[in-house]
Amino acid sequence: MSAARALSGHDRDVANRGPITVSVMLATIMISLDTTIANVALPHIQGSVSASADQITWVLTSYIVAATIMTPLTGFMTERVGRKMVLNVCIIGFTIASMLCGIATSLAEIVIFRLLQGLFGAALIPLSQAVLLDINPPHRHGQAMAVWGAGAVLGPILGPALGGWLTDNLDWRWVFFINLPVGILAFCGVFFFLSEKKGTEKKRFDILGFASLAIAIGAFQLMLDRGPGEDWFGSAEIWTYLVICVISVWIFGVQLATADKPFVSRALLADANFVTCCIFGFFIGILLYSTLALLPPMMQTLLGYPVAFTGLVSMPRGLGSFIAMFAVGQLVGRMNIKLILTIGMAISVVSLWQMSQFSLGMDTHLIIVSGFLSGAGTGLIFVPLSTIAFATVKPELRAEGAGLFTLVRNIGSAAGISIMQALFVSGIEKHHAVLVEHARPDNPIYQAYAKSVFLTQNAMAAFNGVINRQASMLAYLDDFRLMLVITVACSPLILLMRTPKAKGGKTVHVADH
Numbered sequence: 335m336s337a338a339r340a341l342s343g344h345d346r347d348v349a350n351r352g353p354i355t356v357s358v359m360l361a362t363i364m365i366s367l368d369t370t371i372a373n374v375a376l377p378h379i380q381g382s383v384s385a386s387a388d389q390i391t392w393v394l395t396s397y398i399v400a401a402t403i404m405t406p407l408t409g410f411m412t413e414r415v416g417r418k419m420v421l422n423v424c425i426i427g428f429t430i431a432s433m434l435c436g437i438a439t440s441l442a443e444i445v446i447f448r449l450l451q452g453l454f455g456a457a458l459i460p461l462s463q464a465v466l467l468d469i470n471p472p473h474r475h476g477q478a479m480a481v482w483g484a485g486a487v488l489g490p491i492l493g494p495a496l497g498g499w500l501t502d503n504l505d506w507r508w509v510f511f512i513n514l515p516v517g518i519l520a521f522c523g524v525f526f527f528l529s530e531k532k533g534t535e536k537k538r539f540d541i542l543g544f545a546s547l548a549i550a551i552g553a554f555q556l557m558l559d560r561g562p563g564e565d566w567f568g569s570a571e572i573w574t575y576l577v578i579c580v581i582s583v584w585i586f587g588v589q590l591a592t593a594d595k596p597f598v599s600r601a602l603l604a605d606a607n608f609v610t611c612c613i614f615g616f617f618i619g620i621l622l623y624s625t626l627a628l629l630p631p632m633m634q635t636l637l638g639y640p641v642a643f644t645g646l647v648s649m650p651r652g653l654g655s656f657i658a659m660f661a662v663g664q665l666v667g668r669m670n671i672k673l674i675l676t677i678g679m680a681i682s683v684v685s686l687w688q689m690s691q692f693s694l695g696m697d698t699h700l701i702i703v704s705g706f707l708s709g710a711g712t713g714l715i716f717v718p719l720s721t722i723a724f725a726t727v728k729p730e731l732r733a734e735g736a737g738l739f740t741l742v743r744n745i746g747s748a749a750g751i752s753i754m755q756a757l758f759v760s761g762i763e764k765h766h767a768v769l770v771e772h773a774r775p776d777n778p779i780y781q782a783y784a785k786s787v788f789l790t791q792n793a794m795a796a797f798n799g800v801i802n803r804q805a806s807m808l809a810y811l812d813d814f815r816l817m818l819v820i821t822v823a824c825s826p827l828i829l830l831m832r833t834p835k836a837k838g839g840k841t842v843h844v845a846d847h
Contacts, residue, residue, distance in 0.1 A: 350527040351469050357523025358462040361425055364516045365458050367493050368397075368432075368451065374497045374630045374645045375506040382506065383441040391755045392559055394627055395748045396445045399555045400452025402744035403548045406597070406737040408457040410539050412464075418530040421461055422521060427454030429517025436510035460736065465528065493652070494630070498645020543589045543597030550582035551745060558752035562759050602727065602735050607832045611723035612742045614831075617824040618719070619746030621682065621817050622712055624754040625689070626651075632810050633701070636694060636803055650702050651709035658713025671718045671833055678714030679825050681707050686818040694807050722831045754813045761809030762802070769801045 372379070372393065380390040411420050431450035438444035500508040557575035564572055590596045590603075602608055633639040633647065658678070665674055685707035688700060720739070727735045 353523050353527045354469055355466065357520050357527065358421075358465050360516050360520040360523070361421070361458045362462045364428070364513055364520065365455050367496070368455070368513065372497060372509050374494050374634075374641055374648065375501045375509050376627075377631050377634045378501055378506040378641065379444070383438070383444060385441045389441060391627060391751050392441070392445045393448055394623070395555060395559060395751050396448045397452040397455075398623070398744050398748040398751075399551060400449045401456040402452075402741050402748065403551055404453050404456035405460070405740050405744070406544070408460050408737065411457065412461065416530045417461055417465065418524065418528050420457055421465075421524050421528070424454045424457045424461075425517055425521045425524065428458065429513055429521070432510045432513035432517065436507040460740075492649075494645040494648030495642075496645070498640075498642040498648075502640060502642035538595055540589065540593055540595060540597040543586060543593060546582045546586040546589065547597060550579050550586060553579040553582065554745075555748055555752065558749055558756065562756040598738055602738060605726055606830075607726040608723055608735060608739075610827055610830045611719055612739055614824060614827045615719060615723070615739060615743040616746035617820055618712075618715060619743040620750030620753075621686075621821060622750075623747040624750040624813070624817060625708060627751045628754060628758070628810060628813060629701075629705070632692075632807075636806055636810075637696075647698050647701055648705060650706040654706040654709025654711075655713040656709075658710040659717060662714060662717045671721055672828055672831060674714055675718040675722070675828055675831075676825075678711045678718070679821060679828070680711075681714065682711030683818065683821050683825075685711055686814055686821060689814040690811055690818060692807070692811060692814070694803060722833055725833055754817070757816065758806075758809045758813055761812045762805045765805035765808040766801060769805055 376390055376393065379385075379393060385392075408420070428451055431447050431454060434447040435444055435451065438447055496512070497509045500506075500512065553575045557572055557579065560569075560575070561572055566572055567576075586597075590598060590600065630644050630648065633644045634641060639647065662674060685704045688704035688707070692700065723739055724735060
């Protein structure tokens with residue numbers, strides 16, 4: 335009887351393929367849009383909640399960390415309560431959290447509500463992908479994933495421009511309110527058209543392993559976020575976070591080694607190719623989100639771009655990703671996949687080198703070209719990296735491996751944003767001190783060019799503002815150069831990756847997860 339119900343439920347889903355596809359794609363677009371739409375509004379949010387430059391990055395990192403922690407729970411929750419229930423709860427929870435972000439009046443409030451967004455949004459991407467695969471026959475899986483991929487990259491394309499327009503014409507709060515109609519439509523579609531589907535086997539959940547890993551990630555991120563404002567290891571608070579992180583990692587390691595069914599499968603960690611790809615993905619996460627967090631504030635505060643114009647200038651990055659992902663779909667199977675990955679890394683190196691040449695007097699040409707190349711490089715990296723990562727993973731471990739792979743990449747993303755922002759803040763102080771050394775009244779060159787200009791206090795304050803702008807740009811360039819070094823340094827890991835051969839001699843390609 336239950337089998338008949340399951341079959342009829344699946345048949346209903348197939349019959350309702352159109353509205354279900356629209357509904358889950360709305361959820362996908364809502365999540366992908368939220369990853370970039372808030373970036374261009376960061377300076378406005380910073381001023382509204384009176385946050386410092388390093389504090390405002392919590393708006394980004396809190397979301398990523400929460401999503402990182404919750405992503406591995408997706409499979410377990412779906413098995414226990416059903417995919418429809420999880421989807422509905424996550425959609426409505428994300429939508430309500432978006433509304434709360436829009437009415438937040440302090441930094442603490444918006445960070446807490448962004449945490450809620452991450453907690454509820456974590457399951458939407460993998461579940462939307464799984465639903466599309468389930469309601470389409472195998473011969474249409476390629477088309478289904480093409481539709482899903484288009485929705486996933488539509489957010490990064492439209493996000494900056496839409497976020498800029500909303501901030502400029504309405505208010506920064508509308509970058510969160512825009513999720514309300516989308517979330518309501520997605521919820522209604524899933525609620526009315528998608529049937530329930532639960533797992534038949536109740537799997538045990540390693541609570542200690544999950545809790546220790548979650549606490550370790552949270553303590554590590556708090557240490558990075560709070561460090562710049564608390565004098566790093568001169569603060570007892572930072573030492574506390576470090577100790578908690580180390581103890582949690584130790585507990586997780588013991589649990590991993592001794593538990594019958596640990597939170598992370600030991601078989602996955604024994605796969606050298608998969609582990610190599612995870613490490614590589616960690617560094618890619620650093621590069622992707624760090625540039626997205628640094629560029630919009632730089633364009634608005636240093637170059638004086640209006641927020642809407644900043645969004646338009648940022649759009650080519652998403653367009654580059656879209657074109658590159660389309661190209662990858664045509665190239666996979668025709669070209670060595672490691673070569674595609676290498677080309678993507680090379681393009682990323684070129685884009686970061688261009689960013690290291692930025693200056694206060696430049697026009698938009700260099701920003702647009704470097705952004706397009708950065709997006710193209712990222713697009714050429716992600717799909718091949720996922721393909722190689724899962725090429726050696728057993729089919730029964732792919733779902734768990736997808737969660738771990740995403741988790742590690744998101745840790746890199748959150749850590750990268752915090753580290754680059756901390757280096758930026760300290761870099762301003764360092765460069766300001768050096769520049770001031772050469773701009774003193776007792777400097778003969780200074781006297782020759784400015785002996786009658788800086789006689790008033792207001793003039794000296796204005797001159798100090800000029801020095802601050804120069805110091806800020808130099809600090810940004812330091813970050814871009816560091817990311818360039820990281821990209822070059824992690825590239826040799828490609829040599830350690832494997833693309834196993836099938837019996838017929840052809841390379842095995844595994845779909846992106």
